[in-house]
Amino acid sequence: MEFRIRRFDGENSFWQSYEVPTKKGMTVLECLYYIRDNLDSTLSFRASCRMGICGSCAVKINGKPKLACETQVSELKNPIVVEPLDNFKVLKDLVVDFEGFFAKHKMVKPFIVRDDIDYNSPVELIQTPKELAKYYNYSLCIKCGACVSVCPAAATSEDYLGPAALVAAYRFCADSRDKDCKDRIEIISSERGVWRCHSAMACSEVCPKKIEPAKAVQLLRRKAIIHSIKKLFRW
Amino acid sequence: MAEKSAKNVLEPYAWLLQIITGLAMVGLVTFHFLTTHMVEHALSFESVSLRFQDYGYKIIYALLLIFVAFHAFNGLRAIALDTEFGMKRKKLVNWSMVVVFLAALIVGLYIMFLF
Numbered sequence: 001m002e003f004r005i006r007r008f009d010g011e012n013s014f015w016q017s018y019e020v021p022t023k024k025g026m027t028v029l030e031c032l033y034y035i036r037d038n039l040d041s042t043l044s045f046r047a048s049c050r051m052g053i054c055g056s057c058a059v060k061i062n063g064k065p066k067l068a069c070e071t072q073v074s075e076l077k078n079p080i081v082v083e084p085l086d087n088f089k090v091l092k093d094l095v096v097d098f099e100g101f102f103a104k105h106k107m108v109k110p111f112i113v114r115d116d117i118d119y120n121s122p123v124e125l126i127q128t129p130k131e132l133a134k135y136y137n138y139s140l141c142i143k144c145g146a147c148v149s150v151c152p153a154a155a156t157s158e159d160y161l162g163p164a165a166l167v168a169a170y171r172f173c174a175d176s177r178d179k180d181c182k183d184r185i186e187i188i189s190s191e192r193g194v195w196r197c198h199s200a201m202a203c204s205e206v207c208p209k210k211i212e213p214a215k216a217v218q219l220l221r222r223k224a225i226i227h228s229i230k231k232l233f234r235w
Numbered sequence: 236m237a238e239k240s241a242k243n244v245l246e247p248y249a250w251l252l253q254i255i256t257g258l259a260m261v262g263l264v265t266f267h268f269l270t271t272h273m274v275e276h277a278l279s280f281e282s283v284s285l286r287f288q289d290y291g292y293k294i295i296y297a298l299l300l301i302f303v304a305f306h307a308f309n310g311l312r313a314i315a316l317d318t319e320f321g322m323k324r325k326k327l328v329n330w331s332m333v334v335v336f337l338a339a340l341i342v343g344l345y346i347m348f349l350f
Contacts, residue, residue, distance in 0.1 A: 156317050191325065195246040196317060221250065228247035 002079035003031060005043065008090045016040070022073045028080065029057050029068035032094075045094040052208065055144030058085060059094050065146035067208045085149035101145055104161050108169035108187055113180030131176040138171035138216055140209045147203035147213045153196045160196045161188065163203040163213035170216040173223060182227065189224040197221075245329065253309050256302040263299040287350035300343040308336040 003018045018039050020031045029047055036043045048054040050069045057068040060083040062076055073080065088096035114125075147163040148154050154162045161169075169188045173181040188194050194217050203213040229235075270286070271277045286292050312332040315321030321328050 153317060156319070157322060158319060159322070189247055191246050191316060191322070193246075195250050195313070198317075224247050225251050228251075 001031075001073060001076075003035060004079045004081045005035075005093070006081075006083040007043070007093045008084070010092060013090075017079070024074060026073050027069055028059075028061055028066075028071045028073060028076075028082065031073060031080075032068060032082070043094075044092040053142060055142035058144035058146045058149075058208075059083065060085060060149070065144075065149045065206050067144060067146075070208060085145055087149050087151065087154045088145065096145070098145065100158070101143070101148060101162070101164065104165040105143065105168055108161065108165050108172075109180065109184055110165075110168040110172060112172060112175060112178045113183075114177070115179065125177045127176055134176075135171045135174035137211060138167050138174070141167050141171070141211055142209060144208060146206045146208060150202040150206050152200050152202070153198055157192070157196055159192045161193050163197075163217065166194060166197075166220055167211060167213045167216045170220050170223075173220070181223070185220075185224055185227045188220055189228065194221045194224060249309055249312070253306060253313075256306040256309075259298070259302050260306060263295065263302060266295060267299060284350055287347065293347060293350075296347060297344060300347070301340060304336050304339045304343070308332045308339070 001020055001022045003020055005016050005018065007014055007016050018035045020034050020039075022031065029050060032043070032045050032047070036045075045057065045059065045068070047057040047069065049056070052067050052070045055067070058065055059068050060066075060081075061068065061071055062081050065085055068082075082094065084090045084094045084096050088098070088101070091097050141164060143164055145164065147167075151160075151163055153160050166188060169184050172178050173184055197214070197217045199214060199218070201214045204211075204215065207213060274282075276282055287296075309332065312328055315328045316325065
């Protein structure tokens, strides 16, 4: 099969084609490894776990962001067009800059915050299955960046927190063990937060983990509105 | 970036009012179309003058004007803030929209209450 790859050498962007002998069961990632090992050792791409857990290998395949390790070549039409993710700065070939992505993620405090944690005598934080169900789906995010790459709001506003960071914010706000949702709500409620979302739902459509980031944004909006009204009446 | 504007209170209320005005407009615009397009000669000057003698009409149209103006200019404000150009001039965008909204309201209400 023919692989058409959009490459970038730090200065120029150009297309390059490779002929890869494929067989049943082969993934796009395996083909990229084949190209690098046998045809062109200068081809750069990110990959790690090879089983859809780490989120490193997200690239645009035939126009849609996908995990290269989970995409079977037999599902795709010839030629297979591989490009770096949109809405990210391309560093080299298929490798994009995730610094801003993780900075935004860090901003929403993606961890459980409690003021009663005593590391000398740790206690188990009990949670019912119902409480777990409230956020479980959102905890499956692998931070691959596919949602951000298709987000129209992220395309026009560089500082928009983006669907992935907002999913993380909701995941911890919905966790019954977390005690710092107010602070998180203040952050996501800023003009760079949930209000920039246009509900295009493209993020939910491309998420390889079927997380529905658009739903998390809507749920966060509801939390932000309730928080603002409570604040207004000093409730 | 987001931390700097964490104390921003405008956005949640602007969004909430956008939803409320949008929902209110569904009913008011339906009323507007029924009264102006389902009746013959409803848009002639005489018919409009006659309708506006009724204070009920005036109140409904004043509400429609307020809701439409808010919804439209708040929408434009949100579109402008979606761009880096607009976001860098946030205060200018916000105040421009407030001025244009108030101007539309004053002109509209003035004309309405001339009848």
